Amino acid sequence: MTQQFMPDGDLAYTVLSDLKRVTREYATAATESVCPTVRQSFTQLLNTTLQMQGELFNAMQSQNMYNAASPALKQEIDKQLKSYQSTQQKTNQFVQQAHQAMPAWQQQQAQAAQQQQQQH
Incomplete structure (x- = not known):
């Protein structure tokens, strides 16, 4: 028998929290970028991260792992x-x-x- 590192809900919540933090970091980087190419890169990363965050949130909510406010x-x-x-x-x-x-x-x-x- 293998022992689970942490419950799936806790693991998913940890990943969701990291995605939220990364989203803030990319938003800040895009806002502070002087170079349009760099700004565009951070904006694309931001959008991708927001999409992943939304997908994870929906999966968590469908599994009753996340209660919305x-x-x-x-x-x-x-x-x-x-x-x-x-x-x-x-x-x-x-x-x-x-x-x-x-x-x-x-x-x-x-x-x-x-x-x-x-x-x-």
């Missing part, structure tokens, strides 16, 4: 959405103000650097 109230979702939209609007205003306050020579340097990044 209870549904969120629509009011709470709407509240969070408004908060995120407000933060996005404030961030856009800040960026516009900072860009307008920037001396012309710095604006030219920033534009040149952005064009150079797009070429790589």
Whole structure:
């Protein structure tokens, strides 16, 4: 008789947790990549990992190995959405103000650097 390393549900949950962590890492890498080719590679890895994570989650759920969280109230979702939209609007205003306050020579340097990044 062979002794099992760990129960299937625990093993699957460990793999699922790793896939979630890797997803975050790939998302960060894609977001911070300057080179479009590198960004595309990380984005493809991210998408593949998300697909694997979804497939494992569905398999676990069908085997009653994973209990999904209870549904969120629509009011709470709407509240969070408004908060995120407000933060996005404030961030856009800040960026516009900072860009307008920037001396012309710095604006030219920033534009040149952005064009150079797009070429790589």
